[in-house]
Every structure is written in C-alpha cells, then in structure tokens.
Amino acid sequence: MNVSAFCAVPEDPSYGAPAPPTDLVVRDVPNDAGGAIILHWDPSVDDVEGNDKFIGYEILRSTSPDSGFKVIGTATAGSTELTDNQTVDGKKYYYIVRSLMGSSIAEAWPVGPVSSSQQWFNLGRINSFIALLILSTAILWYIHRARRGDTLFIRKIAGLEAVDEAVGRATEMGKAIYYIPGTQDMDNVQTIAGVTILGRVAKLTAQYETPLDVPVSRSLVMITAREIVKEAYLNAGRPDAYNDSMVHYLTDDQFGYAAAIDGMVVREKPATIFYMGAFYAESLILAETGNSVGAIQIAGTAMPAQLPFFIAACDYTLIGEELFAASAYLSKEPKLLGSLKGQDFGKLCILGIIIIGSIIQTFGIFDFTSIFTVQ
Amino acid sequence: MEFGFTFSNTLAAILTIGIISFLWRDNPLYKLCEALFVGVSAGYWFVSLYYQNLLPQLFDKLGLTLIITPHADVKEGALQVLFKQGRFDERILYIFAGILGIMMLMRLFPNLGWVSRWPLAFIVGTTSGLYFTTYFQSNAMAQLKSTIIPLNSINNIVIVVGTVCGLIYFYFSKEHKGVLGGAAKVGTWFLMVTFGASFGYTVMSRMSLLIGRIDFIFSTWLGLVK
Structure with missing residues (x-):
C-alpha cells in the first residue's frame, strides 16, 4: 500500500x-x-x-x-x-x-x-534470476553432451598435471603424503572442492600403496573425508589398505591446527603435501614449514589474500577457479565436466558484456550498468 | 623498571618463547607448547560449540533445556508450547536439525554407518545451493557492474584490460595459444602484481603481530621497554 x-x-x-x-x-x-x-x-x-x-x-x-x-x-x-x-x-x-x-x-x-506485507518474489533480483537461468541451462546442456559421449575439451592445468608426479615421488621415497583440506567447514565451497580432489589423490595412493595422512580441523570434514578416502580405496580395489586413522581430527583452532601440522611435518618429513581448500593466516606457516623439509607442495585455494603465500612457498598453486576446475579435470566425470564447460560459457558471456558495456559507457549511449544492479 | 612476573604473564611468555623457538628447530619446549595448544584448543572448541550452538540453537529452542533443568529462569521451548498450549511454534522445525545430528552419530555403529551419509549430503547440497545465488550476486553481478566503466582514463583502461585478461586466464575450454595465450599471459601478470602487493601488505600486518608478542615479552613481562 x-x-x-x-x-x-x-x-x-x-x-x-x-x-x-x-x-x-x-x-x-x-x-x-x-x-x-x-x-x-x-x-x-x-x-x-x-x-x-x-x-x-x-x-x-x-x-x-x-x-x-x-x-x-x-x-x-x-x-x-x-x-x-x-x-x-x-x-x-x-x-x-x-x-x-x-x-x-x-x-x-x-x-x-x-500496512506491511511480505512478497513471494524479490523482483529487484530478476536480472540475477535470468542470468542464473541461462547459466544453469548451459551447465545442464553441457552435462547432457558429456553424458552423450561428446568430447569436451579442457586445457591442461599445470598444478594438476603434477599430482601424479607428486604421488609417484612419495612412493619412490617411501614417505607419506599429507593432504590438508583447509581450516573451514563443509559449508565452504572450497572445502567441498578440496575433499573432491582428495578422492583422486586417495585413489592414487591406494594404487601405489603410498601412506596417506589427512589431518583435519573440523569434525564434519573428517567424516566427509573418511567417506571419500574409503570409497577411493574401494574403487582402487584396495579396501584392505584403508583405515580410519588416515583421516584424523586435530583441533578446530586455526593456529592450534597449524602448530600441530608443523610439528608433524618436521618430524615425519612427508615427501608431498597438498593444501586444497580454504585457508587464512595459517597458509604461510604451513607452506613454509613444508618447504623447509623439501616436500613437493601443491596448493589450491580461492582465498585471494593467501594465494601469494602459496605461490611463494609451493611448487604448484591452483589459483581460485582452478581449484574448482580441478575436480572436473581429474575425474572427467560428466557432471563435473559439463558444469565446468557451462561455467566457461558464463565467463565468455561476461567477457562479451564487459567489452560491449565499456564501449557503451565510453560513448555515453545509456547507463548499461543499471541492468546489473541487484537489490 | 617494573616487572610483570605474575603467574599468568610468565606462563604466557614461556609459551610464546616456546612457539617462537620453532624458528630455530623442533625442540622439546615446542613439542610441549604444541601439545598444550592442540589439546586446550580442541577442548575449548568442544565446550564453545556446545554453549554457542547446541545449547541455544537446539536444546533451548526445542525446550529440552527446561525438561533437563526445570528452573524458573529457563524459558519455554517449542515442545512446551506444543504440549501445554496446543500451539505450533515454528522453532519445532529445529527437531529436523537434531535428527540430522543424531543420524551423523550413527557412524559410531558400523552397521548403521551409511545413515550418516544423508546429513552429509544435506549439508553439501544446501551449501552449494545457497552459495550458488549469493556468490553469483557478489562475485559476478557486482563485479560485472564495477568493471563496466567508460574507457576515458588510464586507470579505467587498466581495470577493464586486467579483468578481461584475468578472465581469459581462467577460461579452460581453449588451449592458451595465439591471441588467447597472449591475453592469458597478460592476465597472469596482472594476477602476479596483485599477489605481490597483497603479499607485502600481509607481511607487514604479520610483522605487527610479531611486534605485539615481542612487546609483551620485553615490556609487559620483563619491563625492559617502557
């Protein structure tokens, strides 16, 4: 009213x-x-x-x-x-x-x-709705194509190519592989991406019979990681090699977790360390300690403030979106592959919009940015 | 010169020195501090999660607190409203969260371990669904709006070129060759310059944290610095 x-x-x-x-x-x-x-x-x-x-x-x-x-x-x-x-x-x-x-x-x-009332739909976000609808349709279309057996090209991602090499090196040295899935819980998409990549790494360690150690800082991550590692060992035909202690809880505290991993790294000197997930200030503490013992380190995070530290101290770093692309690239699973291709379609659209929009703004034809205002 | 040799200050100083001693090498003092840190923090988080989440978000809202500790100052929950007043209280929906929590504990029983996959699927699914829209709005729509700017200054041109080239770097459907490869290379440079600036900024903030601890030892504890 x-x-x-x-x-x-x-x-x-x-x-x-x-x-x-x-x-x-x-x-x-x-x-x-x-x-x-x-x-x-x-x-x-x-x-x-x-x-x-x-x-x-x-x-x-x-x-x-x-x-x-x-x-x-x-x-x-x-x-x-x-x-x-x-x-x-x-x-x-x-x-x-x-x-x-x-x-x-x-x-x-x-x-x-x-009088006040609530609305079923927020019409101020209709632009987001349309954009998400287009993006979702593209993702579903590409998933359909992947399932149909069409070849969907994904370029090489340097850090991921090194995963096999890093696991192989640990196997040759007879040392353990550490997998750190970040300090955040399962409600963080980076943690989800991190534990997805863990599946691939665990499958390799099962095949090569390489010791795997996954210290976690959240109980939910521990449960999820155990499920994933267990399934990977099962798929690799080595369920006998799996035990729950491979994935173990340390503490929820960010720096307590970092201190514990530092101690483990200097004492056990793992050959390879993976950091995949969401990290905060502990990133450099962990990566620098791993570097000091000569471990091959592969990191992946979408935390902009922590990426510089991983780039400085690790051998390979998956930057932002690469972390999310990693699981699709490694598994070649139709759902993930289709999803990645759909997102690429979205990026292409955004690129076009930025270029066209900037030209429109430069010549002052109309306020192009108003289309993207979200209330 | 005033000394701050209280028990708590001395303990804090020894633990600080113990943790910093890791810079020299792994040693028994660091091991002690590490074990203390992990043990105390794990215990603290357990208690903290109970008092900050389980108690106020589940037990209080459902009314289980009143059933367990029937004091006058404990408020009624959804169960009391339902059975005493015969009225539906929306807080009763928290019972589903409780059920999901119990399902998660089924991992303790090997034969029922599979039940815990359902709450996990619920968490992962809802997380992805919720973040799909919020991330799209904050990371795509808002960024898009900020990048569509008139190309009438060096600053604006750098922003648009940097964003376009950065996006091309994260385009996975084509090999980075030719023009695309060149643009991706420029994008990498933009990323590295940004990371370099971020690195320097963060290192300075870490230095201030170190200065804080050094100040504690020399000023608060030893009283050597005024």
Missing part, C-alpha cells in the same frame, strides 16, 4: 516554530520479507545548510489516526527517508513526521493507513 497526504499548514515562522516536512509518503518496503514500512518526505523549508538550530525529525506511529502516537525513531537534519522495521504484517499504521528546531516542534497531519 502506498499512501501519501499533504501536510498541515506550518505555524507562523514569527512564532519561532519550524516548518514541518511536506509530502510524506508511507509505503510497504517492496521485495522484502515483511515487517517494514518506508517513509519518505520532503524536507522542511527550515532544514537548510547553515541553520544550526534545526535539529532534525521525529517519526511517530499509531494504529489510530486520532491518538496514541509514539516516537519510534529520529532522523538527522537533511534526512528524507526512514524505514520502520518494527511493524506487524497486516496491521494498519498511521505516521507523523515532525520537525525539531531548538525547543520548537512542528508536525504534519497523520498519514495512513498503511
């Missing part, structure tokens, strides 16, 4: 009272989950720069137009909008906005009734 009303006639300025705000409009906040009404008004004529006596506005609310108005909020001088987030959906409200200047007050007539 959108309600507006003309305000009361201001008091005579000779009395020292301010003029009230005008053209108060009250309406339900659009595209929200309810419980909010937005008020908009034109400022008082006394609300001008340099008028230090003008304090601001008080907003009053009542369920009756005649009585029961209570102050629910204030707005500073120069403000023209306020959102009342304390409304009950379906209940009718009346609002008054009054000007405060010194000790004087001037208020407009009550405006209303207006």
Whole structure:
C-alpha cells in the first residue's frame, strides 16, 4: 500500500516554530520479507545548510489516526527517508513526521493507513534470476553432451598435471603424503572442492600403496573425508589398505591446527603435501614449514589474500577457479565436466558484456550498468 | 623498571618463547607448547560449540533445556508450547536439525554407518545451493557492474584490460595459444602484481603481530621497554 497526504499548514515562522516536512509518503518496503514500512518526505523549508538550530525529525506511529502516537525513531537534519522495521504484517499504521528546531516542534497531519506485507518474489533480483537461468541451462546442456559421449575439451592445468608426479615421488621415497583440506567447514565451497580432489589423490595412493595422512580441523570434514578416502580405496580395489586413522581430527583452532601440522611435518618429513581448500593466516606457516623439509607442495585455494603465500612457498598453486576446475579435470566425470564447460560459457558471456558495456559507457549511449544492479 | 612476573604473564611468555623457538628447530619446549595448544584448543572448541550452538540453537529452542533443568529462569521451548498450549511454534522445525545430528552419530555403529551419509549430503547440497545465488550476486553481478566503466582514463583502461585478461586466464575450454595465450599471459601478470602487493601488505600486518608478542615479552613481562 502506498499512501501519501499533504501536510498541515506550518505555524507562523514569527512564532519561532519550524516548518514541518511536506509530502510524506508511507509505503510497504517492496521485495522484502515483511515487517517494514518506508517513509519518505520532503524536507522542511527550515532544514537548510547553515541553520544550526534545526535539529532534525521525529517519526511517530499509531494504529489510530486520532491518538496514541509514539516516537519510534529520529532522523538527522537533511534526512528524507526512514524505514520502520518494527511493524506487524497486516496491521494498519498511521505516521507523523515532525520537525525539531531548538525547543520548537512542528508536525504534519497523520498519514495512513498503511500496512506491511511480505512478497513471494524479490523482483529487484530478476536480472540475477535470468542470468542464473541461462547459466544453469548451459551447465545442464553441457552435462547432457558429456553424458552423450561428446568430447569436451579442457586445457591442461599445470598444478594438476603434477599430482601424479607428486604421488609417484612419495612412493619412490617411501614417505607419506599429507593432504590438508583447509581450516573451514563443509559449508565452504572450497572445502567441498578440496575433499573432491582428495578422492583422486586417495585413489592414487591406494594404487601405489603410498601412506596417506589427512589431518583435519573440523569434525564434519573428517567424516566427509573418511567417506571419500574409503570409497577411493574401494574403487582402487584396495579396501584392505584403508583405515580410519588416515583421516584424523586435530583441533578446530586455526593456529592450534597449524602448530600441530608443523610439528608433524618436521618430524615425519612427508615427501608431498597438498593444501586444497580454504585457508587464512595459517597458509604461510604451513607452506613454509613444508618447504623447509623439501616436500613437493601443491596448493589450491580461492582465498585471494593467501594465494601469494602459496605461490611463494609451493611448487604448484591452483589459483581460485582452478581449484574448482580441478575436480572436473581429474575425474572427467560428466557432471563435473559439463558444469565446468557451462561455467566457461558464463565467463565468455561476461567477457562479451564487459567489452560491449565499456564501449557503451565510453560513448555515453545509456547507463548499461543499471541492468546489473541487484537489490 | 617494573616487572610483570605474575603467574599468568610468565606462563604466557614461556609459551610464546616456546612457539617462537620453532624458528630455530623442533625442540622439546615446542613439542610441549604444541601439545598444550592442540589439546586446550580442541577442548575449548568442544565446550564453545556446545554453549554457542547446541545449547541455544537446539536444546533451548526445542525446550529440552527446561525438561533437563526445570528452573524458573529457563524459558519455554517449542515442545512446551506444543504440549501445554496446543500451539505450533515454528522453532519445532529445529527437531529436523537434531535428527540430522543424531543420524551423523550413527557412524559410531558400523552397521548403521551409511545413515550418516544423508546429513552429509544435506549439508553439501544446501551449501552449494545457497552459495550458488549469493556468490553469483557478489562475485559476478557486482563485479560485472564495477568493471563496466567508460574507457576515458588510464586507470579505467587498466581495470577493464586486467579483468578481461584475468578472465581469459581462467577460461579452460581453449588451449592458451595465439591471441588467447597472449591475453592469458597478460592476465597472469596482472594476477602476479596483485599477489605481490597483497603479499607485502600481509607481511607487514604479520610483522605487527610479531611486534605485539615481542612487546609483551620485553615490556609487559620483563619491563625492559617502557
């Protein structure tokens, strides 16, 4: 509901009272989950720069137009909008906005009734919806093609090519492989990508009979990683070589986890260390320790602040998107492959939009960026 | 000169020195500190997760806290509302979270271990689904909007060229050869310059952390620095 009303006639300025705000409009906040009404008004004529006596506005609310108005909020001088987030959906409200200047007050007539409600759809995000629909269709189409047996090309990713080599080296040296799936939980997509790649690494260690050690910092990651490693050993025909202690919990604490892994690395000197997942400040502590014992290190993360450390201290680093592409590249599984190709289609679209959009913006044809505003 | 030789300060200083001693080599003091750190933090997180998640998010909301400890200051939960007032309280939906948690514990029983795969699938599935939209909005739409800018200054040209070349680097469907390879190479350079700047910035922030610990030892504990 959108309600507006003309305000009361201001008091005579000779009395020292301010003029009230005008053209108060009250309406339900659009595209929200309810419980909010937005008020908009034109400022008082006394609300001008340099008028230090003008304090601001008080907003009053009542369920009756005649009585029961209570102050629910204030707005500073120069403000023209306020959102009342304390409304009950379906209940009718009346609002008054009054000007405060010194000790004087001037208020407009009550405006209303207006009630808040929730909307099923946020129409301010329709652009996202359309874009996601196109992207999802592309992904599904490519998955369909991959399942049909079409050859879908994926370029070589240097860090991934090195996975086999790193596992082989550990096997030759008769030393363990450490796999660190980051410090975040299973609600982080990077951790999900990390444990997916773990499946491939575990399959190789099962085939080569190389010791695998996966220290984790979250209980859910431990459970998931155990499932994945177990399945990889089963698929490799070596279920007998698997035991639960391969994947073990250390601590949830970020630096406690880093301290424990550092100790393990310097004592056991693994031949290869994988860091795949979400990392924070512990990234350099881990990678530098691994580097000091001469281990081959392959890292992958989408944390921009930690990538420089991995690049500096590791032999290969999967940068951002490469981490997510890794699982598709390694497994060649139709679902993952199709998903990666679909995302590439999305990137191609974004590239085109940036180039065309920048040209449009340069010549000032129209505001192209408004198409991508998400509310 | 004032010394801060209290028990807690001395313990904190010894543990700090013990952890820093790893820079020299692995040693018994570091091993002790490491074991303490891991053990204490694992115990702390267990208690913390119980009081911050399990108790307020599950037991309190369902009303199990009131059943276990029937004190006057414990608020009623969804179960009390349902059985005493006969009213449906939306907090009762948390019972599904509890069931998923119990299903996860089925791993303790070898014959029922498979049950734990369902809550895992639920977590991974909902996570992917939820982040699909939020990541798209923050990492694609918002970035896209910020990159579509008029090419009327060196700064703007660098932003657009850097983003386009960076995107090409992350395009996996074509071999990086020819023009595409050149653009990807430029993208790599942009990435490396960004990482270099980020590296320097982060190293400086780590130095301030080190200075904080050194200051603690020499100022708070030993009182040598004012």
